[in-house]
Amino acid sequence: MKKLFFIILVFILAVTVVVHAEEAPIVTSGRASIVIDASTGRILYENNIHEEMPMASTTKIMTALLAIENAPLDYVVKVPFEAQGIEGSSIYLKSSEEIKMIDLLYGLMLRSGNDAATAIAIELGGSVEDFATLMNKRAKELGANNTNFMNPHGLHHNEHYTTAHDLALITRAALNEPVFKEIVKTKLYVADRSTNQYFSNKNKFLRLYDGGDGVKTGFTKRAGRCLVSSATRNEMQFIAVTLDDPNWFNTTMELIDHCFENYVAHIxxxxxxxxxxxxxxxxxxxxxxxxxxxxxxxxxxxxxxxxxxxxxxxxxxxxxxxxxxxxxxxxxxxxxxxxxxxxxxxxNEDIEVLTFKDKLYRFFRLKKN
Structure with missing residues (x-):
């Protein structure tokens, strides 16, 4: 009887070990979430990644990408009247103020300035509506086919939406731009302005997560809490997106942790x-x-x-x-x-064209041999 009990106990322990060795499923509080590798675009985790949803200020990732692609960083923008006093987050631009594009970009991504987004949009597109057309064109070029932009800042509009998958694609393209990569990992920036020049980054992920280096927070009542995070460790950079998620920071930290634990950097x-x-x-x-x-x-x-x-x-x-x-x-x-x-x-080297002299030398050398 003791022998039988011992055999049963060993079997139970063996089964328990197998169960614990299996990869535990991740349950997140976000309505949609994804993790991709920034270098290859490989999807490492996904949950409801193709549902069309509002994305609040994570919209500004596309706004920044277009600005970096289409304007010199030292280009001076004269703030249009329409950009002053935009509702929500602001860097307190004044109509006719002159400010460099690089300062607008830091204000856009660190302070989530809706006025900065509007100033960029009107400067590059002529109007908010025409800039939205440029945003949608660029989205299609990146394969973000289930995205539609109506504005450059993410304030709610019924026809303004993306998916977790599309937002990850857009972020990956933006992170390929060294300037964008530098901006979104910056914790504090001092703009070349006489007032309101200190921009501290609202993205707590930079301080909460080891290796955190971006990207953007977003919140409206209709969109909920939206977060795009990135982190780099062991020569790998992962991008995590979670949409409509009350535990946004915890979710992206858990997802990125999971990927760093389960994937290795193969050269x-x-x-x-x-x-x-x-x-x-x-x-x-x-x-x-x-x-x-x-x-x-x-x-x-x-x-x-x-x-x-x-x-x-x-x-x-x-x-x-x-x-x-x-x-x-x-x-x-x-x-x-x-x-x-x-x-x-x-x-791996320069190859010069054979001269006539070189050809003669080769001819006689070959003839001699």
Missing amino acids: QHEEGEALKTIPTINGKTNALKLVTSKKIIIPIKPEEEGNLSSVIEAPENIEAPALKGQKIGKVYTYLNDQLLDVTELVA
Whole structure:
């Protein structure tokens, strides 16, 4: 009887170990949430990611992206009358005030200035309505097909909406801009103004989370609490979005923690790694090495490593001249059949054209041999 009890006890313990070894499901309080890898766009977690919802001031991520893409940072904006006194969060712009675009961007992203958003919109689009058209065009270019912008700030409008998935795509594009990346991780900024020049970042995620480096909070009564967060650790940057979430900060911290715990940074190729050698035509050097333009890091679960593959696209040969760093091919990284990364292959050296003298020298050298 004791022996039978011991066997049963061992079996129960074994089952318990197996159960605890399984990955626990995450239950969040947000109506929709997602985590993606900033580098590859790989979705690491998802919940109701395609439902169209209002997103409040996280709208300003797109406003900032368009400003960075379309105006010099030192460009001076004359604040239009329409931007003064916009309801909600403000950096207290005055009509006809002159302010640099970079200061508007910090006011937009750190203080969530609705007046800054309006000033940017009118300056770049001519009107809020025409700027919204530019926002929607850019959204479609990024694959954010379930998004519709009606204004640059996120104050409620029935036709102003996005999805967790689309907002993550827009944020990923914005974080590819070094200026945006620097702005959203800044905790305090001093603008070049005579008054109201101190902008402290409203995003508590920067202070609450180890490695937190962005991005934007948002709140209206209709949208609820919306948060886009990002964090970087171990050469990986993850973007988390949660919409209509009363526990917004806790949710994004839990989601990003979960991803850092379950994914590792796999280096598929080092920067400058030679992946292919091709012959040169009429070059002083007979062959050219094609090397990766950047380090390729793929976030994977440990058991997925064997499912990664690289496919190289390059010409069979190249005619001289070629310049070091010249883009000549591409390497595609797949996880199973999912494309995760496309990286340029570049020339690792200059290849000069053979001169007539070089050709004569080669001819006689070959004849002699």
